[in-house]
Amino acid sequence: MAYSEGARAMATATTKPKRKRRYTEQDLLQRPSDGRKYELVNGRIQAVPTGGRHGQIGFRLASRISQFVTEQYEGFDSSTGFRMVGGNIRSPDLALMNRSRLPQGQAPVDFIDGAPDLAVEIVSPSENPKDLLQKVGEYFESGAREVWLLFPERKQVYRYTAPLEVQVLHEDDVLTGGDLLPHFQVRVGELFE
Known part of the structure; x- marks a missing residue:
């Protein structure tokens, strides 16, 4: 069957891929609350896996850390967005986050510029290792001093003090706060009990 030039041009015109929309910070801010956690990554709004166990571990760690936070730092939960160097x-x-890094020592109404001094991520089994390493790199590139990845399934904590410097802590090891939280320490297993 022969196609005319017009039919061939029409077939070509209708098969052009649609351009994907690049979302903005404003889109993320205006997103209706549905109880899920979202991040803006490379112009896409992505849901971040969470759940009951996830929240329990986060609360447990936050309650322990809060006892050691000095007046110099402000603490934030997962509802806070941090603006990374690349725009994510x-x-x-x-x-x-050190209060000296916040405008007038206060958290802004919208997103905070830069990474926190300490970023803690509770890792879901469905999270991609490549994406996690990218996230760790972004945190350091944007000003983080430490990043902790908590792996509930393995009962491990990966404590990063630089993008490629990691200490892997197991259930019976002790996680310390280093220079950020000098007196903080907890047995890793206690976070996952």
């Missing part, structure tokens, strides 16, 4: 908006499960 990340929402760690738990974060500490």
Whole structure:
């Protein structure tokens, strides 16, 4: 069967791929609350896996850390968005930021510029390792001093003090707060009990 030039041009015109929309910070801010956690990554709004166990571990760690936070730091939960150097908006499960890095020492109404000094992520089994490493890199590139990845399934904590410097802590090891939280320490297993 022969196609005319017009039919061939029409077939070509109708098969052009649609351009994907790039979402903005404003789109993320205006997103209706549905109880889920979202981040803006490379112009896409992505749901971040959470759940009951996830929240329990986050609360447990936050309650322990709060006892050691000095007046110098402000604490944030997963509803806070941090503006990374490349434009992504990340929402760690738990974060500490030096007040001197906040405008007038106060958290702004919308997103916070830069990564927190400490970013804590509770890792879901469905999260991609490549994406996690990208996130760790973004945190450090944007000003983080430490990043902790908590793996509930393995009962492990990966404590990053630089993008490629990681200490893997197991259930019976002790997680310390280093220079950020000098007196903080907890046995890793206690976070997952």
